[in-house]
Amino acid sequence: MKRDSIPILRVGDTLLITVHTELHDTVAEAFQEDVLGAIERSGAAGLIIDISGLDMVDSYVARVLADTGRMARLMGTRSVLVGMRPEVAATLVRMGYPMEGVETALGVDDGLALLATARVR
Amino acid sequence: MDAPVDAVERFTIQSESDIALVRRRVREVAQELGFDAFATAAITTAASELARNVWTHAHGGDSAIARVLDGRRKGVRLEFRDRGPGIPDLPRVLAGGYSTARSLGLGLSGSKRLVDEFHIESTPGRGTLVEVTKWARY
Amino acid sequence: MARLKLDAREIESRRAFFELTDDDLARLASLRTFADRHSKEIVDALYELILGHADSRAFFSDEAMVQRVKSLQREYFMGLFAGRCDVPYVEDRLRVGAVHERIGLQPKWYIGAYSRYLRLLLDRMFADFKPADAQAAFSSVKKLVAFDMALAIDTYNVAYLDTMARQQAAIRELSTPVIRVYERVLLLPVVGTVDSHRAEQIMEQLLVRVVEEQARAVIVDIAGVPVVDTRVADHLIKTTAAVRLLGAETILTGISAHVARTIIQLGVDISTMHTLTRLADGIELALGLIGREIRPAEKKS
Numbered sequence: 001m002k003r004d005s006i007p008i009l010r011v012g013d014t015l016l017i018t019v020h021t022e023l024h025d026t027v028a029e030a031f032q033e034d035v036l037g038a039i040e041r042s043g044a045a046g047l048i049i050d051i052s053g054l055d056m057v058d059s060y061v062a063r064v065l066a067d068t069g070r071m072a073r074l075m076g077t078r079s080v081l082v083g084m085r086p087e088v089a090a091t092l093v094r095m096g097y098p099m100e101g102v103e104t105a106l107g108v109d110d111g112l113a114l115l116a117t118a119r120v121r
Numbered sequence: 122m123d124a125p126v127d128a129v130e131r132f133t134i135q136s137e138s139d140i141a142l143v144r145r146r147v148r149e150v151a152q153e154l155g156f157d158a159f160a161t162a163a164i165t166t167a168a169s170e171l172a173r174n175v176w177t178h179a180h181g182g183d184s185a186i187a188r189v190l191d192g193r194r195k196g197v198r199l200e201f202r203d204r205g206p207g208i209p210d211l212p213r214v215l216a217g218g219y220s221t222a223r224s225l226g227l228g229l230s231g232s233k234r235l236v237d238e239f240h241i242e243s244t245p246g247r248g249t250l251v252e253v254t255k256w257a258r259y
Numbered sequence: 260m261a262r263l264k265l266d267a268r269e270i271e272s273r274r275a276f277f278e279l280t281d282d283d284l285a286r287l288a289s290l291r292t293f294a295d296r297h298s299k300e301i302v303d304a305l306y307e308l309i310l311g312h313a314d315s316r317a318f319f320s321d322e323a324m325v326q327r328v329k330s331l332q333r334e335y336f337m338g339l340f341a342g343r344c345d346v347p348y349v350e351d352r353l354r355v356g357a358v359h360e361r362i363g364l365q366p367k368w369y370i371g372a373y374s375r376y377l378r379l380l381l382d383r384m385f386a387d388f389k390p391a392d393a394q395a396a397f398s399s400v401k402k403l404v405a406f407d408m409a410l411a412i413d414t415y416n417v418a419y420l421d422t423m424a425r426q427q428a429a430i431r432e433l434s435t436p437v438i439r440v441y442e443r444v445l446l447l448p449v450v451g452t453v454d455s456h457r458a459e460q461i462m463e464q465l466l467v468r469v470v471e472e473q474a475r476a477v478i479v480d481i482a483g484v485p486v487v488d489t490r491v492a493d494h495l496i497k498t499t500a501a502v503r504l505l506g507a508e509t510i511l512t513g514i515s516a517h518v519a520r521t522i523i524q525l526g527v528d529i530s531t532m533h534t535l536t537r538l539a540d541g542i543e544l545a546l547g548l549i550g551r552e553i554r555p556a557e558k559k560s
Binding site: 081082084085086087088089090092093094098099100104105106107110111 | 462463466467469470473474475497498500501502503504505506507
């Protein structure tokens with residue numbers, strides 16, 4: 001089955017993926033496959049997932065994002081979630097999913113800066 | 122739950138993609154009612170959680186979206202109904218007690234915190250009904 | 260601005276209630292020539308009333324304006340005989356209503372003017388048509404005019420609700436000033452009691468500003484909050500978690516000895532948050548987070 005793969009950019013030793021559409025159903029699986037495949041091929045040390053295009057993140061999407069980060073970590077890649085919208089952050093926290101353990105940054109630049117520092121925990 | 126109800130739109134939830142349809146329509150209605158970004162995100166997310174519960178735990182059901190008016194207040198009321206296995210020990214599930222029903226409990230308790238009114242009826246073996254309301258605020 | 264959005268379904272509902280049928284609209288369309296023939300004198304007579312009344316005349320600054328408005332009025336008048344009552348028709352009427360509301364023309368002037376329209380039309384209809392036809396024609400016009408009046412009043416309601424909404428938003432913002440103390444560093448002094456409603460607003464406003472300013476550090480000063488109990492602490496924890504999700508850090512300052520005791524005694528765990536007593540220390544910490552520091556100025560000899 002042909003599907004559009006989400007474009008993954010390379011910035012130095014970091015992969016950057018921007019999520020434009022809703023991350024649901026088969027799109028979520030494809031997303032994970034694409035990201036992990038790219039990590040495998042490139043051996044990148046860092047991954048930045050830009051979710052500034054998402055106007056909603058429910059528990060399903062939150063899990064997909066967190067899992068992707070954990071999968072990347074197993075492969076030796078540190079990931080950072082950037083660009084979360086205010087209403088998305090508020091909703092996640094109100095629901096009780098503060099996504100602890102997922103590193104975050106305001107945008108791509110801050111994400112890259114964060115990756116350049118040592119991981120805190 | 123006595124506010125007079127205006128137009129009701131019904132949707133069946135027979136596939137995973139139906140969840141997205143419900144979600145989108147809820148978002149549209151919220152925006153038409155003038156909900157701000159935070160309220161829109163809240164009700165849309167609650168709808169997504171509850172619709173997903175219907176699909177994942179009951180393998181299908183229906184939902185309804187209604188605009189409600191209560192004097193000066195206007196809001197949106199969502200209904201999710203299924204004939205699934207029902208939820209035993211509802212209070213404990215809502216508190217996140219059972220690991221097997223964890224996602225169900227999280228979806229329910231999470232949604233509860235995103236809306237103004239939350240009503241649930243569930244009979245093991247018969248099905249579940251969840252009704253939520255969110256009012257627009259100034 | 261909140262726009263009154265009337266969709267096809269709502270229009271159908273109103274048409275049904277106002278008993279405005281397709282026959283009525285067809286009849287109105289068939290009266291177009293009649294309307295055109297009389298439009299100038301009817302509009303002139305309408306403005307005779309408006310300009311003859313001191314209070315309503317006040318809306319017209321000069322003759323040029325009167326002429327402009329008269330020609331718009333003729334268009335409006337002819338719109339009654341277009342034979343349609345669909346979304347574009349309604350949107351057009353709402354636009355007119357919005358303009359009137361903006362210039363402060365109250366419903367009483369509207370409704371008085373409509374009343375005159377109807378009387379002027381009635382006279383001419385009975386002059387030009389057989390009584391039965393005139394009766395039918397007038398009945399259709401009355402229905403559409405009533406429909407239009409409801410729209411006019413709706414725009415006023417919407418404008419009023421809108422004003423209230425804006426005032427509430429302004430009050431909220433005033434009570435929660437988010438200050439940019441340095442590039443990418445925000446300060447939020449919280450003063451007064453914080454109930455759940457206010458806490459939500461505070462969090463939302465803060466989150467929006469963090470993204471707007473791309474702030475990496477947020478200082479929340481609670482020295483001005485009289486009571487810090489578990490609920491308030493909970494809001495602070497939630498806000499900190501949300502700010503973190505955006506990619507920024509929160510520094511809580513203004514923790515007095517009393518508040519420190521209360522929080523520990525209540526068993527609230529805020530140990531993972533940056534917490535300080537003095538605002539100045541919070542500012543220094545925040546600056547440190549963005550790679551800046553405050554040090555003594557070098558003496559110039």
